[in-house]
Amino acid sequence: MANVCVVVGGGSGIGLAAAKCMPKDKIIVISGRTLKKLEGAIEELKALGYEAYAKTCDTSDRESVRELALYAASLGSVKNVINSAGVSPAMKGTQEGILRINALGTVYVNQEFSKVMEAGSVIVDVASNSAYVLPSFLINKKVYALAETDEALFLKKLVKKSNLAKGEYQRKGFAYSLSKNFVVWYAQKCAFEYGKNGIRVVSLSPGLIATDMGNLEKEEGGMLIPFSAEERMGKPEELGFALATVADERNGYLAGVDVLCDGGSTNGMKCFKKKRK
Template identity: 50%
Template sequence: MITDMKKVCVITGGGSGMGFETARQMGKDYYIIICGRNEKKLEGAVHELKAEGIEAEAFPCDVSDYQSVEKLAAYAKEKGKVAAVIHAAGMSPHMGDAKSIMEANALGTIYMNNAFFKVMGEGSCIIDVSSMSAYLTPKLVMPVGLYKYSIINPELFIKKIMKRIGFFPKSVQAGVAYGISKNFVIWFAKQDAARFGKKGARVLSVSPGNFETPMGELEKEEADAYTKHCAIKRFGRVSEIASLFAYCASESAGYLTGVDILCDGGLVASGVNPLGKK
């Protein structure tokens, strides 16, 4: 049973990496529901959290399936006040094809915001996790004019974006889809601030750079080439990004909304381009 004083925090992608570390940190003040598609991974993560005295449970969810996300939101509401949502689930270019990446990253963000808008109220906060790739991918690539369709018809939005991605060589489509999807996350969180604000809730995005996570390991060879351009010449620690999430979701950041926070060790500030050149 959850005490009346306990607030609920939902974390997608909470089975490992920055999502799991965020669950560890936020578990001191919230009842944690971690979500993902890998039930075995979720169960192992919950076991670790409970061993640290954290109230937590797992809820299998595919963020690219709206019915799955709606079930998650309804379940979270049953557990108490949904005070924080950290939407950290996503796919990198090494994890799937362009369509899968767009569905997980872009469609997943639309679905999470739309479903949780219904169950979140005064003082709550949703954080959509983007990536520094949103800043590194050339702006000419970004089909910003199509983003508006995400509000009217999410499925049509994906169809139009995929048609645009289809103009690129197949060898780079996954990378292009990733950059576009993460740029879209920033746009969507910003435009959603007014909607959430009417309910006294906040929405913002955070764009991590290279961090020591399982996903980061998949991209390590390419990411290592960028480290020399960072002001802080190392990968970020998951405890550092988790602390940022925890602060942004807290009442201490109650006036913070409609903005993206870039946490990349100073890489984008260096002026490096996607080819690793100044």
């Protein structure tokens, strides 16, 4: 049976870069909301010698994610799922919209794919180093647990927390950071639940990366760059390689942690206090 790698949010950016680093003996399924974008990505992958398929999916809709998981499983054994789907504060949309896609979308992807995956497979959820910048009083694991039991209350409580920020961008920024802090927590929760079935779960937190999203956030989100080791943004291909490595079955003992791939900026800010230029 063929082995299948699914990249959700793989039509562009970090997700597409990760797909290009996967072994060519795998069938690649690329997913996202915009068919045209997916078709362009498939052309690129085919030109590189991959067998690749596009399937539209909106991760904020559980049924859509279920269909994607069943489609991928119909092609072969689903070995790797990389969930790179996400939206950021500078994009159109609301605080609730950000939380629905980034946070609840991760719940749907992990839950629906874990039903079709077998021992020796891996889920990598893409978080963000913005997960690490929140004041600790905003982080409440009991509220996070509501994502699986009472979605409406989960969203209401997190939107309320994000409203503590001043200004529209900052409120969406708080919603984004909360959604990604949730992703880090949820991937760890899943690692210990699915581990008994041999499914490994890890999250990976990029710093500011020069994708369409990263460039959109550069002005407001670039404040951590001077704290990074090389004082620069990351390149999509660097993150793609990091994701593909974490998602590789040979990396079998990496589970239940967040891989902070941000050029050292979080650590630089918290521990080494490099001065801004």
